[in-house]
Amino acid sequence: MRRLLLVPLVVLALLAGVTAAVTAAPEGQPTGRTDTLFPQQGHPGYDVRHYDVRLDYDPATNRLDARTTVRATTPQRLKTFSLDLVGMKVTSVRVDGRPAGFRRDAQHLVVRPRVPVTGGFTTTVAYAGTPQEIVDADGSTEGWVRTDDGAIALGEPVGTMAWIPSDNTPGDKARFRFRITVPRGVQAVSNGDLVSKVDRGAGSTWTWRVRDRMATYLAMVAVGRFAVHRSSMTSVTGRRIPIWSFVDPTTGRSTTARAALPKVLRFQEKLFGPYPLTSAGLVVDAASVGYALETQNRPFYPDSVDSATLVHESAHQWFGNSVTLRDWHDIWLPEGFATYAEWLWTGAHDGRTPAQRFDDLYATPASDGLWSPAPTEFTDSADLFGEPVYNRGAMTLQALRERVGDTDFFRLLKRWAAVYRQGNAGTAQLLALAEQVSGEQLDQLFADWLELDGRPAGY
Numbered sequence: 001m002r003r004l005l006l007v008p009l010v011v012l013a014l015l016a017g018v019t020a021a022v023t024a025a026p027e028g029q030p031t032g033r034t035d036t037l038f039p040q041q042g043h044p045g046y047d048v049r050h051y052d053v054r055l056d057y058d059p060a061t062n063r064l065d066a067r068t069t070v071r072a073t074t075p076q077r078l079k080t081f082s083l084d085l086v087g088m089k090v091t092s093v094r095v096d097g098r099p100a101g102f103r104r105d106a107q108h109l110v111v112r113p114r115v116p117v118t119g120g121f122t123t124t125v126a127y128a129g130t131p132q133e134i135v136d137a138d139g140s141t142e143g144w145v146r147t148d149d150g151a152i153a154l155g156e157p158v159g160t161m162a163w164i165p166s167d168n169t170p171g172d173k174a175r176f177r178f179r180i181t182v183p184r185g186v187q188a189v190s191n192g193d194l195v196s197k198v199d200r201g202a203g204s205t206w207t208w209r210v211r212d213r214m215a216t217y218l219a220m221v222a223v224g225r226f227a228v229h230r231s232s233m234t235s236v237t238g239r240r241i242p243i244w245s246f247v248d249p250t251t252g253r254s255t256t257a258r259a260a261l262p263k264v265l266r267f268q269e270k271l272f273g274p275y276p277l278t279s280a281g282l283v284v285d286a287a288s289v290g291y292a293l294e295t296q297n298r299p300f301y302p303d304s305v306d307s308a309t310l311v312h313e314s315a316h317q318w319f320g321n322s323v324t325l326r327d328w329h330d331i332w333l334p335e336g337f338a339t340y341a342e343w344l345w346t347g348a349h350d351g352r353t354p355a356q357r358f359d360d361l362y363a364t365p366a367s368d369g370l371w372s373p374a375p376t377e378f379t380d381s382a383d384l385f386g387e388p389v390y391n392r393g394a395m396t397l398q399a400l401r402e403r404v405g406d407t408d409f410f411r412l413l414k415r416w417a418a419v420y421r422q423g424n425a426g427t428a429q430l431l432a433l434a435e436q437v438s439g440e441q442l443d444q445l446f447a448d449w450l451e452l453d454g455r456p457a458g459y
């Protein structure tokens, strides 16, 4: 009896403590929760609905002249709020059309509107300069990456702050429009659908519209000389999906990858449900980064596209881009699912099956880097794209499949993509959905595979 009374009291006290911890902020300042790995990124006090990004870029000088309008809402009353932006010179900030005060504070652009904002508000930032390339903790580069004939903007995990003043955290998805003016004869590709390309004077303006809510880290612009390929495919729903692909001619032929793309997407639709986005394609651009990236609609490949990578980045359109993590500490969700999608593809095309892959990996020594740190337990962002995240993440899904059986497992993949379509979800939501679909208690399995340091025993 006493225990029963105590438990709710303790829970209440804990809740109160937690609430105080996440909402403590001076009056008029945004409040809320920040990212576990990147506490400086993102601003919980408001929710962005739309980014209108206008870029004027000259590949010859690498100079960017930009104006971004951010439409957001807040349930609070904000005397000041911040956007993430590094480098670039800000020349003016307007809130709801009126000049606002602003200052730079490390990677934050701190805005002080004339009057506090509440409900919907619009912020327009004018800025210019040479956008930065950013070096991550693991030594890889992102942000605004210059190429031989232009540049490519890549944003995982944080690089988008080099060129869009943004709420740069995956939990705040929004719609986008990009209007990119480049010298005539140069192409400008981005996410979403090509709305128009207008030639005026010595320049061309390419307008791309992203109607599916997108996380900032998936934003991409590539400027340079590309061969442009337009086609389409038919979704399992009967919908026509336009395909726009941009291929840097210096990277060699892309015929195989372009022919494979609709086949891969159709294969994945059968397993994961309808393709979740308005359009598809790929961007091949010779850039000195050592990775491909699932930039929304149109993944980026730094070189000719191999089949495993094509399958991986395509799967991310469901897992990562449509269903998006909320906190970077859940990176195993997109990477584990995309890696598992590779296993499904090779298994269905005369290669090793997921079970064989699992067994081979499980046989690696307990001292192997695969086993530590556990997928959700790392605290150093240098481990974001480490082996445990990809391979142990995919093994988690195979362990889950063996536990619940094929019927429930494949039902879960489709439900996960459907329930959280264009939204955000974390590991806790996956566990809950897996338990709901299978009727089994799976917390131990999730803890073994995601949290335990070292190789889980008995699988």
Ligand code: ARG
Residues within 6 Å of the ligand: 136, 138, 140, 141, 142, 156, 157, 291, 292, 293, 294, 312, 313, 335, 385
């Ligand atoms: N998400 C990418 C993939 O498809 C990897 C991105 C790596 N990013 C980085 N900054 N190293 O696996």
Ligand code: ZN
Residues within 6 Å of the ligand: 294, 312, 316, 334, 335, 338
């Ligand atoms: Zn990936």
